[in-house]
Amino acid sequence: MTDKKTTDFGYQQVDSDAKAGMVAQVFHSVAGKYDLMNDLMSAGIHRLWKRFTIEVSGVRKGQRVLDIAGGTGDLAAKFSQIVAADGMVVLADINESMLRVGRDRLMDQGLCENLDFVQADAQHLPFPDNSFDCVTIAFGLRNVTDKNQALESMYRVLKPGGRLLVLEFSKPANALLSKAYDAYSFNVLPKIGKLVAGDEDSYRYLAESIRMHPGQEELKAMMESAGFRRCEYYNMTGGIVALHKGIKD
């Protein structure tokens, strides 16, 4: 009997090798309406979560930033303006459809001078050691097959003193809010997905993957195991989302 490694795909257990392809299929399906769906699902609050991430990142003029799972480029667009002409922002995403949507959107905004677009797997980042001042991953880590490997890879590409910021759905601190959030995620969210993007299953997967993602303390411990120091997190909207920060010594 072969001992095959498995991982979660929403509430299902699937072969580790198969998860990337299945996640890719979900994002190919939602890429075109990703921004609209994000606004609808979060009532626009995802923009505030991302704004806070940019504030905490402390990115300055002339720095190099890697935005992993950058999707449609919300963070990369802001970073591109902050780092200005002397800096550089790399928008990386494993999914070709998402990357294409992001690249088109940023180019339409006239942002291209200090931006690079790279199709890359977070577990095997194709960049030299110590090459970025800041690495961000917003709503992407939960889709990665091996999260520990991805965190180690991010640690490797960061310069000493560089910051990693992980913005991700987390565990609400209040039990009542948690129940309301569950009811919304499993009943309302897939229906919105069906209505707007014509894809109920993909949005059910998104809700399930959020529940399977490690909680605040667990993720902090994972970051510490990957080598990050001074790890801390900020709960936002009652803990529905948490922003984790770690420094490479």
Added chain:
Amino acid sequence: MKLDPTLQVAALAAAELAINQALRLDPLTCKALAELDDRIFAIRISDLDLELFIQIRASGIVLLSHFDGQVTTRISGPIKAYSQVLTSEDKASTLINSELKLKGNSAPLIRLQEILADLDLDWEAHMAAIIGDVPAHLLGQTARRLSKLGSRVRQAFLRHLEEYIHEEGRLSPGQLEVEQFYRDIHRLNVDTDRVAARIDKLKARIASRSAQKPAPDNSHDQH
């Protein structure tokens, strides 16, 4: 209790949007702000346990709830002290005498206050872009007339109120009366000083004459 970052960021994002829209109506202020490019002002409201940062950029103002870098000027104090400074006519002197504590370079902060005090919004031009030149001009004209009328009514009300307090009700003396009263007191003060000086002089003269007067000679009585 710390405010949820989402709420804080939402409030700051809304305020930032409103401020930058207002700044866009006054290009001169925008130009003046460029000289403070990249300066960061930290504002801490001690009784609310709230801190925010104002970053000046050539494109406008950025309001942040979190900032780890070097701050140009740091201000802290209770909300009451901020409100006193904001509503005061002479902001610079109120700032110095208030409960607010300043740390760092205060010159850029005073410059920022001067720039914002000179803010002169061109609402008419902004409205013209939305509703057209003629309606915007008519609205602007009406607003200016109403503003002038309001100012005249306010001045007349204050004048009549002053007259009533001083003349009709005799509740308080008028400014001229008070000034005359102070002048009289001053004159009395000076006169009293003079009299005191004259008395001192006379006392000194009497004392010196008594000292010079020879003692009475009693030798004739012995013969």
